[in-house]
Amino acid sequence: xxxxxxxxxxRIEQQTPNINLVPLLDVIFTVxxxxxxxxxxxxxxxxxxxxxDQISAKPTSQSGNSDYYLLPLNGLKKVTVNGxxxxxxxxxxxxxxHTRVMDEGQIIMDSSTGTISIQSPEDLEDIAVKxxxxxxxxxxx
Numbered sequence: 001x002x003x004x005x006x007x008x009x010x011r012i013e014q015q016t017p018n019i020n021l022v023p024l025l026d027v028i029f030t031v032x033x034x035x036x037x038x039x040x041x042x043x044x045x046x047x048x049x050x051x052x053d054q055i056s057a058k059p060t061s062q063s064g065n066s067d068y069y070l071l072p073l074n075g076l077k078k079v080t081v082n083g084x085x086x087x088x089x090x091x092x093x094x095x096x097x098h099t100r101v102m103d104e105g106q107i108i109m110d111s112s113t114g115t116i117s118i119q120s121p122e123d124l125e126d127i128a129v130k131x132x133x134x135x136x137x138x139x140x141x
Contacts, residue, residue, distance in 0.1 A: 094132050106119040
C-alpha cells in the first residue's frame, strides 16, 4: 500500500483558511463592557461619610489653630469683602482671611487682575480680613 502524497497536497492547497472571529469578538465586547462600567462610576457625593477636616478647604497650621490664614496672590492689588474695598490691608502681596469666611463664604481669586473678591456672611463682614502679621512675628489673633 502506497501513500498518495500528491492527492493529500492538492486537497490541502484547495482548502481555504478558516478564521473564527467569535473569540475575537468576545474579547472586544468584554473589554468594552469593562470600560463602560469603569467610566460610568460617579464619585460619592455623600458628605456624611467625611470629617469636617476632610471637607474644609482651609489650610492647617503647624503651630496650632489660628483664626486667620494667609492668602497670598502674586501681584495682589485689590481685596473686596461684600463689595467694600479692603485693599489697605494688603501686605507683601497677601491678605489674612478669617477661617469662618473660608468655610462659610466664597473667595474668588483672579491672578490676571490681581484681585480677591470675598463674599462673607453678614456677621463676619467687619472681621473677614485683616493685614497679615509681620514675618518676624508668628502670632495670630
